[in-house]
Amino acid sequence: MSITDDLLANNARYVETFEGPLPLPPAKHVAVVACMDARINVYGVLGLNEGEAHVIRNAGGVVTEDEIRSLAISQRLLGTREIILIHHTDCGMLTFSDKDFRDGIRDETGVRPAWSSEAFDDLETDVRQSIARIKASPFIPLTDSVRGFIFDVATGKLNEVD
Amino acid sequence: MSITDDLLANNARYVETFEGPLPLPPAKHVAVVACMDARINVYGVLGLNEGEAHVIRNAGGVVTEDEIRSLAISQRLLGTREIILIHHTDCGMLTFSDKDFRDGIRDETGVRPAWSSEAFDDLETDVRQSIARIKASPFIPLTDSVRGFIFDVATGKLNEVD
Numbered sequence: 181m182s183i184t185d186d187l188l189a190n191n192a193r194y195v196e197t198f199e200g201p202l203p204l205p206p207a208k209h210v211a212v213v214a215c216m217d218a219r220i221n222v223y224g225v226l227g228l229n230e231g232e233a234h235v236i237r238n239a240g241g242v243v244t245e246d247e248i249r250s251l252a253i254s255q256r257l258l259g260t261r262e263i264i265l266i267h268h269t270d271c272g273m274l275t276f277s278d279k280d281f282r283d284g285i286r287d288e289t290g291v292r293p294a295w296s297s298e299a300f301d302d303l304e305t306d307v308r309q310s311i312a313r314i315k316a317s318p319f320i321p322l323t324d325s326v327r328g329f330i331f332d333v334a335t336g337k338l339n340e341v342d
Numbered sequence: 343m344s345i346t347d348d349l350l351a352n353n354a355r356y357v358e359t360f361e362g363p364l365p366l367p368p369a370k371h372v373a374v375v376a377c378m379d380a381r382i383n384v385y386g387v388l389g390l391n392e393g394e395a396h397v398i399r400n401a402g403g404v405v406t407e408d409e410i411r412s413l414a415i416s417q418r419l420l421g422t423r424e425i426i427l428i429h430h431t432d433c434g435m436l437t438f439s440d441k442d443f444r445d446g447i448r449d450e451t452g453v454r455p456a457w458s459s460e461a462f463d464d465l466e467t468d469v470r471q472s473i474a475r476i477k478a479s480p481f482i483p484l485t486d487s488v489r490g491f492i493f494d495v496a497t498g499k500l501n502e503v504d
Contacts (some may be wrong), residue, residue: 183370184424184489190389192498198498204432206380208345213351214395216412220370221385227352230386234378237399239412245457246408250378250401252447253459258434262346271368285414291480295407297415318453327346336360339352 202231204258210234211254213310214266215273216239222266234260240273241266242298243310252319261322263314267307268331273299295319303330307341312340358453364393366420372396373416375472376428376434377403382496396422402435403428404460404471414481414499423484429469430493435461448490465492469503 214222222228222235234254236247243265254260259287278299286292300306307328315323329338373396376384382395396416398409405427417423417461440459448454462468469490477485491500 182424182487184426184487187370187372187388187390187426188500191387191498194387194389195498200381200498201432201495202381204379204381204434208349210345210349211378216373216398216416218364218393218397219362219364219366221392223383223385224392225353225356225363226349226350227356231380231415234350235399236378236401237382237397237444238408239398239415244408244411246400248407249455249457251480252402252455253434254378254441256447257438257443262344264346264349270363272366272415276419285418285481289480291420293411293414293481295411297411303475318451319447319455325344325346326444330436333363336353336357336362 203221204262206231206233206258208232209259209261210264211236211251211260212264212266213241213247215239215244215268215271217268217271220268220331221268221298221299225331225338234258240298240300240306241310243313244298248317248319251314255320255322257307262325265307265310265326265328266301266306266335267328269303270333271303274301304341368395368420368422369391370394371421371423372426373398373413373422374428375403375405376407377401377430377433379430379433382428382430382493387420387493387498387500402433402460402462402468403472404468405475406460410479410481412435412475417482417484424487427469427472427488427490428493429465430495431465432495436463436465437501466503
């Protein structure tokens with residue numbers, strides 16, 4: 181049995197008490213962009229229920245072209261109006277340099293990624309950078325409420341970055 | 343009060359019963375790539391607890407360069423070994439064409455996105471495309487367990503795409 185098989189057995193139990201379907205557009209008109217970190221259960225952290233918010237996640241919770249794509253679809257086609265960004269303490273992105281990561285892949289595979297790893301060395305600076313990338317994009321129509329937070333993995337608290 | 347403020351009030355309650363910190367690497371060595379759809383509570387659907395799996399999400403649950411970046415970091419630096427892809431029924435990505443979406447942005451803002459919206463017209467075909475993009479990447483070392491599913495928003499069930 182793989183871990184995937186174990187998780188599918190969990191899904192069979194989830195189905196037993198599942199109630200659906202809910203409507204497609206998020207009921208709270210919010211989109212969240214968070215790090216992929218395993219310790220951030222976005223629904224728990226924000227007290228969200230199924231059907232309430234789009235959840236976009238990647239390594240670091242950074243904003244690259246693909247997050248602009250997702251946010252553009254979220255706002256333009258599905259009516260979200262507020263954006264919440266979540267980075268977190270003890271993030272893996274603080275533990276390596278972009279150059280070392282890409283050089284390591286080149287040394288191992290012969291191919292150096294053309295993309296940046298988006299590694300960063302300061303959490304607050306990177307939250308502000310992510311906010312700035314959203315506000316600078318011509319494709320995101322609503323940027324009045326774009327707020328960034330650092331999730332404390334020791335306490336569960338979201339601390340806002342001003 | 344904005345919705346964001348409401349969700350921060352929820353977070354204050356979450357903190358009261360929070361127990362941490364957990365270790366950084368995902369305990370189950372799994373990375374999930376899922377659509378951002380508000381109805382997919384990944385932790386619930388797979389019976390995951392905090393700290394067990396990386397969760398990567400975007401519009402469609404598609405694999406683009408940014409998901410390759412996140413999966414490369416997940417496997418190379420944080421030890422994940424299995425990948426689970428989740429698309430879902432009633433997906434917004436089935437409801438528009440890439441050309442119409444980008445032309446509409448051009449007409450409204452004057453700037454046509456250089457990126458694809460990644461809209462698709464068949465769920466199973468797109469799940470297979472996402473699996474193929476992962477397996478074709480030189481940057482993802484472990485591809486023995488890359489399995490794709492369609493989450494049924496009416497029943498909560500994950501149906502595997504062979």
